Amino acid sequence: MAPHLISITRFAVKGLTGEALTQAPLEAGRGLQDDRRYALALAETRIDPDNPKPLPKTMFVVLMRHARLAALSSRYDPASTELQLSAGGSDLGRGRLDSAAGRAAVETAIAGFMGDDLKGPPRLVEQAGHRFTDVSVVSPEMMEAVSLINLASVRAFEADLGRPVDPRRFRGNLLVDGLEPWAELDWVGKPVRIGEVTFEGVLRTRRCAATEVNPDTAERDIKLPTELMRRYGHGDMGVYLSVTGGGTIAAGDSLTPPA
Known part of the structure; x- marks a missing residue:
């Protein structure tokens, strides 16, 4: 082969x-276009949208620390920026990531799904020209x-x-x-x-x-x-x-x- x-x-x-x-x-x-364009910042993570800086993955909701995240399925539409969330075949919520209301809907759905695994609701973040890859640091x-x-x-x-x-x-x-x-x-x-x-x-x-x-x-x-x-x-x-x-x-x- x-x-x-x-x-x-x-x-x-x-x-x-x-x-x-x-x-x-x-x-x-x-x-790759839109790869790691967004991230779920932990409640205590501080991000300056006007001054993008690479941050270690420990500052985000990731599998390294939050295994339950693997049970959450997502689907992203780059044309509309809509993110759909589901788990076990059930729809958990959706929202456009280019709007405050859409991001809030996604954050609420993820916070509800993760429960006590998180200390406070996550924040869905984006920084122009920045990718949230592990090796961005x-x-x-x-x-x-x-x-x-x-x-x-x-x-x-x-x-x-x-x-x-x-x-x-x-x-x-x-x-x-x-x-x-x-x-x-x-x-x-x-x-x-x-x-x-x-x-x-x-x-x-x-x-x-x-x-x-x-x-x-x-x-x-x-x-x-x-x-x-x-x-x-x-x-x-x-x-x-x-x-x-x-x-x-x-x-x-x-x-x-x-x-």
Whole structure:
């Protein structure tokens, strides 16, 4: 099987579920459109809308600290900015994120769903020109990086672990197959091509406690960072890529790894 792109996923709101895209336009130096455009700030988090600054993920409602969040499903419409929320097949609420009333409706729905897991209602925030990516604190360039997961690495980890590992745990933008296991960890500083778009590997993805959460049960059932370290001497799964040449990628596109 030749290396190729399996799927593209956008996470419009940091910490919430992602949405599959059949294709996505990319520009040099920019990440996936609308990816991590919004975040759910904790009640105590202070954000200056006129002075955007990267903040650590501990300042937001995220799976690393709030496992129950995995049981909440979301769907984002970029044309209207409407966010729909549901859990267990039931509609919890919706609202347009470009209006105060819409954001308030979303915040109320999430606060009700999370209950005592949160100390005060969250605030849905957006900052112009800013993405709430985990690596935004590294540099402005890393804030725009696209995350890639190699399915062969996940399968190798599953085999060593002796139990299934859902790739959704890693919340990658790009899921690829047809490579050797762990090949992506050697891409830092090297060119990669997917379809007509060129990338450069910029950073291996160090995994955190968010990956411990089962995306179906919302329970912490595998200490993935610990298991990765125990078996391989590192806690990495996947790699961040910087877009060096723009174009449109689509599911099924061929992938050309570094020579």
